[in-house]
Amino acid sequence: MKAVVLGCGRVGSMLANLLSEKNWEVAVVDANPDSFTGLAEAFTGHQVTGPITDEEALREAGLDSADLVIVLTSDDIANLMAAQLVRQRFGKEKVLVRVRDPIKAGAYRDLGLQTICPSEIELSMILKELGIKPGQS
Amino acid sequence: MYVIIVGASKIGYNLAKALIAESHEVLLIERNRSKYNVLAKELAEAVFHGDGCEVDCLKRVGASRADLLIAVTGRDDENLVSCQLAKLLFCVPKTLAVINDPQNEELFKSLGVDLTINTTAHISTLIGHKLNIDILMPLLTFKNLEIVQAEIYESSPAVNRQVKDLGLPTNSLLIAAIRDGEALLLKGDSVIMAQDTVIALTRRESEAELRKIL
Numbered sequence A: 001m002k003a004v005v006l007g008c009g010r011v012g013s014m015l016a017n018l019l020s021e022k023n024w025e026v027a028v029v030d031a032n033p034d035s036f037t038g039l040a041e042a043f044t045g046h047q048v049t050g051p052i053t054d055e056e057a058l059r060e061a062g063l064d065s066a067d068l069v070i071v072l073t074s075d076d077i078a079n080l081m082a083a084q085l086v087r088q089r090f091g092k093e094k095v096l097v098r099v100r101d102p103i104k105a106g107a108y109r110d111l112g113l114q115t116i117c118p119s120e121i122e123l124s125m126i127l128k129e130l131g132i133k134p135g136q137s
Numbered sequence B: 001m002y003v004i005i006v007g008a009s010k011i012g013y014n015l016a017k018a019l020i021a022e023s024h025e026v027l028l029i030e031r032n033r034s035k036y037n038v039l040a041k042e043l044a045e046a047v048f049h050g051d052g053c054e055v056d057c058l059k060r061v062g063a064s065r066a067d068l069l070i071a072v073t074g075r076d077d078e079n080l081v082s083c084q085l086a087k088l089l090f091c092v093p094k095t096l097a098v099i100n101d102p103q104n105e106e107l108f109k110s111l112g113v114d115l116t117i118n119t120t121a122h123i124s125t126l127i128g129h130k131l132n133i134d135i136l137m138p139l140l141t142f143k144n145l146e147i148v149q150a151e152i153y154e155s156s157p158a159v160n161r162q163v164k165d166l167g168l169p170t171n172s173l174l175i176a177a178i179r180d181g182e183a184l185l186l187k188g189d190s191v192i193m194a195q196d197t198v199i200a201l202t203r204r205e206s207e208a209e210l211r212k213i214l
Helices: A010-021 A033-038 A055-060 A076-090 A102-110 A118-130 B010-021 B033-046 B055-060 B076-090 B102-110 B119-130 B204-213
Strands: A002-006 A025-030 A046-049 A068-071 A095-098 A114-116 B002-006 B025-030 B047-049 B068-071 B094-099 B115-118 B137-142 B145-151 B172-179 B182-185 B197-203
Touching: A002 A010, A010 A025, A010 A033, A025 A033, A033 A046, A046 A055, A055 A076, A068 A076, A076 A095, A076 A102, A076 B076, A076 B102, A102 A114, A102 A118, A102 B055, A102 B076, B002 B010, B002 B076, B010 B025, B010 B033, B025 B033, B033 B047, B055 B076, B068 B076, B076 B094, B076 B102, B094 B102, B094 B119, B102 B115, B102 B119, B115 B119, B119 B137, B145 B204, B172 B204, B197 B204
Parallel strands: A002 A025, A002 A068, A025 A046, A068 A095, A095 A114, B002 B025, B002 B068, B025 B047, B068 B094, B094 B115
Antiparallel strands: B137 B145, B145 B197, B172 B182, B172 B197
16 A cells, blocks of 8 residues: 655654554655654655645655545645645545644535544544533533 | 735735726735735725635635635645635635646646636746747647647748648647738648747647747
8 A cells, every 4th residue: 555645744754654664655745854854764665855736746756656645734725735636636536634724624525625624633532521512502 | 896816916916906996896815914014004995914715814804795806825725725715615706816836727727716827837928929939828728738829930940831841749730820910720731931820739748849840
């Protein structure tokens, strides 16, 4: 299996390390080469420095043959464009994208993107702790 | 018409002034506080301090009654998301995005942006024309097929030759020439002349070869 991770921050690098450990073929793309310091020494995957919304950078990361793409930078807007680029230009179905703004996460989910919204997750964890079901008054 | 402009770039600012002069209702959204303060002195209520990629901001400027949203920030991804949110959540009938990276044009169209203006490509074409450098200006794009326009200069190797003798790439077709304001359909025995504007249909991969011939 091959995964391409766009954005090598804390979650991106942890995920890349983990998948690489599980013998996945992994490529990471990040505009900032310093971000690759988060990758483990045992990481065997490919590192590409470039904007995640740049088709050429994605091609260099081997996106054409990817089974799974995870978009994880801290920039919602760039993430949303990259995820749509990956679906539209590379025909990839399995794309997970982090969108921090819950409103945008919902709107693009309606468009068919698989959005991951950290604030929704945090909120649901807190509510669960409090024994409150979402939507309950 | 109510027009929302996202980004007080040079284009955004001048466009806002032009539309106001034409008696349109205009709201220019600018995220940068100091830029906003400067503009507010001149444009008063026609400028709004906010982020055109934020749903809350679009709501506050009354996007749902806008006839047109024009996104002209320097970032393509922001222009895309502004246009998409305007369409998705506020049913704005028409959206226009300025595109800085030419390779995004087709993508944005396929993602629902109604109109795109490829400033980089346009400016390079204009500069090319000024300097007599041959650049094919794309007029229409379908997947990897393009209709392009080329100016024929005196120095062009195609001048005074018949179309069939030009050695065109197999994936390119010369359709028409505009000569002295008249459009002529080009056939194999038509002769290309200096000062012609030639319209051609070509696959993108043959573009470079076509450019050399013209």
